[in-house]
Amino acid sequence: MRARPHSTCTGLRNCLTAVLAAVSVVTGSSIHAADFFNGEKLYQKYCQSCHGINGQGVIGGAPNFARGQALMKPDFNLYETIDRGKNAMPAFRGVFKEEEYYDVITYIRSFY
Ligand code: HEC
Numbered sequence: 651m652r653a654r655p656h657s658t659c660t661g662l663r664n665c666l667t668a669v670l671a672a673v674s675v676v677t678g679s680s681i682h683a684a685d686f687f688n689g690e691k692l693y694q695k696y697c698q699s700c701h702g703i704n705g706q707g708v709i710g711g712a713p714n715f716a717r718g719q720a721l722m723k724p725d726f727n728l729y730e731t732i733d734r735g736k737n738a739m740p741a742f743r744g745v746f747k748e749e750e751y752y753d754v755i756t757y758i759r760s761f762y
Contacts, residue, residue, distance in 0.1 A: 682752075684752040684753050684755070685753045685756075686753070686760070689753035689757030692746070692753060692754045693754055693757050693758065696742065696754075697754065697758075700712050700739070701715065711738055715758050715759075715761040715762060716762060717762070721762055725752065729751050729755065732746070732751055732755075
């Protein structure tokens with residue numbers, strides 16, 4: 651038996667709309683491209699004191715983002731560190747909204 655096309659999925663445009671709506675439901679959020687400029691703002695406020703204006707790191711033990719240190723990992727790992735903290739790095743759980751983690755990750759990746 652062949653699956654019949656979904657009733658709302660007729661024509662390319664309608665199909666895409668249906669797929670995007672389904673993705674939103676599955677992920678629990680709307681489609682969101684990381685906001686580099688919001689990331690920059692958050693970085694300056696919360697991260698720059700330790701990680702430096704160019705990401706080079708200004709306190710002992712902080713990675714040098716400008717050399718790609720600690721950035722050769724998927725976003726998920728960076729998310730976890732930001733969320734939970736790591737050694738001298740404080741946890742930011744409760745400080746950022748879900749999408750803001752990715753905004754700030756996009757920004758720190760731009761140092762390299
Ligand atoms: C009080 C100083 C301090 C602040 C504030 C701080 N960090 Fe860090 N951060 C560190 C230190 C120290 C490390 C190295 C931790 C280690 O590996 O021992 C680190 C590590 C990291 C790493 C590498 C994680 C990994 O998996 O290797 C990322 C990414 C990072 N910080 C992002 C941020 C972001 C984004 C912010 C702002 C929201 C921030 N940090 C704020 C001190 C800080």
